[in-house]
Amino acid sequence: MSPSSADLLRQVKSEIDEIDPSQVNELLQEGVTIIDVREAEELASGLLPGAKHVPRSYLETRIEGITPDRSAHIILYCASGNRSAYGARTLRDDLGYEHVESMTGGIALWKDRGYDVDVPRTLTAEQRDRYSRHLLIPEIGTDGQQKLLDAKVLLLGAGGLGSPTALYLAAAGVGTLGIVDDDVVDLSNLQRQVIHSTQRVGIPKVDSAEESIHALNPDVQVVKYPVRLDASNIMEIIEGYDVIVDGVDNFPTRYLLNDATVRLQIPVVSASILGFDGQLSVFKPYEGPCYRCLFREPPPAELAPSCGANGVLGVLPGTMGLLQATEVVKLILGIGDPAIGRLLLYDALAATLTEVKVHRDPECPICSRPPEEISDEEMGVFPDYEAFCAAAG
Amino acid sequence: MSIPGNHSAVAKIKIPPVLRPSVGGEREVSASGGNVGEILRDLADSHPATADQLFAEDGELNRYVNVYLNDEDVRVLDGLDTAVGDGDTVVILPAMAGGR
Helix, strand or coil, X not given: CCCCHHHHHHHHHHHCEEECHHHHHHHHHHCCEEEEXXXXXXXXXXXXXXXXXXXXXXXXXXXXXXCCCCCXXXXXXXXXXXXXXXXXXXXXXXXXXXEEEEECCHHHHHHHCCCCCECCCCCCHHHHHHCHHHHCCCCCHHHHHHHHHHCEEEEECCXXXXXXXXXXXXXXXXXXXXXXXXXXXXXXXXXXXXXXXXXXXXXXXXXXXHHHHHHHCCCCEEEEECCCCCCCCHHHHHCCCCEEEECCCCHHHHHHHHHHHHHHCCCEEEEEEEECEEXXXXXXXXXXXXXXXXXXXXXXXXXXXXXXCCCECCCHHHHHHHHHHHHHHHHHHCCCCCCECEEXXXXXXXXXXXXXXXXXXXXXXXXXXXXXXXXXXXXXXXXXXXXXXXXXX | CCCCCCCCEEEEEECCHHHHHXXXXXXXXXXXXXXXXXXXXXXXXXXXXXXXXXXXXCCCECCCEXXXXXXXXXXXXXXXXXXXXXXXXXXXXXXXXXXX
8 A cells, every 4th residue: 555645754754864953053153054945935034044045846956066075964954844854865865965964843943943044135026027037147147136126326317318227227126216306307308308208297307207217117216316416415415325327417516426426436327418429438436537537627618518508319318328227237236347447439420439548547636545535625626617607608 | 839740640530529510510520740739730720710629828738628549548648749640540529518
């Protein structure tokens, strides 16, 4: 007569070695290999500290990747100690592992005894689905997606450059997007500022952007700053962000931002656009040049097209904003070669991308000195450009 | 300000948007000279409106204008004295801040 499931379990448990949670707790620091054989969806409430996860059904195929050493001390556990008992027998009888034990009572008993668990950073089923095309790329995978979800990126402006950047970073699952913009949506914005919409003309851009971001990806936390960035608020706003996306439309703020980000050592992905031309570079303080190394001082008003209303091809901020978003993702993930020390010049009419080198200036007034020596008084300092622009009309 | 060298090369100059009105709207023009300074002087002679935008009163480049020979900043080469060969590209690059 065939044995019942209960008979089989009793028999297997009698043949293998079991170990009590109290003994496992004492062995935690001693380099034993602990394997959780539950399914992925059972892990949310925690694993034993340092445990590796190999579902029971993959145990035979993956164990050698964990430890090929047949004499290694291996402890298996599951929810209550049954699946790990079968697993222990398989490792010993079929694969020749000599020192395998199954933890009595599983993680349920472990927790009842009050021992520590590591709560894993796991993606929800919905996140695994949403980000599945990222998870399939070896350079991203679950760890990379988790980095994106943990990342805090500040967008200066929800305008031409900020619109595509915000949408794609939100879609990519960047967990926190700060947006600084004190403007309201205008009909003339909609030729290029695709995060806004016709129905939202007249409402603050930060609110309009938040609505689009949440509609696209509710995972993203939006932090709204409906203010103009200036010397009085910049340090407070930018501190704590991992990357800043610079799409500001005026030189005073660009220099102020540069000086503040060098001081706080926050990388800036910078782009600018005019007509059919775009520029892009990544300024990573002390690893590469800063904005002042590239342009020691701003041009006079007659050579500064940002002072007045100037035309721009509507799709150009899309192109440049997405190059910025790409650089942001690379910086967060730590992959590839960001455009540090390089300025990319995109000419949309010619369909050419030219690259020039940008060097750190050993005499740079800001980044040639340690960050703690950059004072409040000198941040963003140069002749009063805003007044100059106003005078120039 | 510089004495013409022994040879003269023809280089392409990439004109940034803010200077295009000064060169009849062209995005790229040719100029000749033995070094970067001569090339830019040739440009300024052909298109006088560019002179004030490129050069300071002392004849040096304005500090807000970067000039590259191919992909290298001439300030880390020999500045305006940097030798230019036939077919080289000179990139003129003033700071740009448009973002909206």
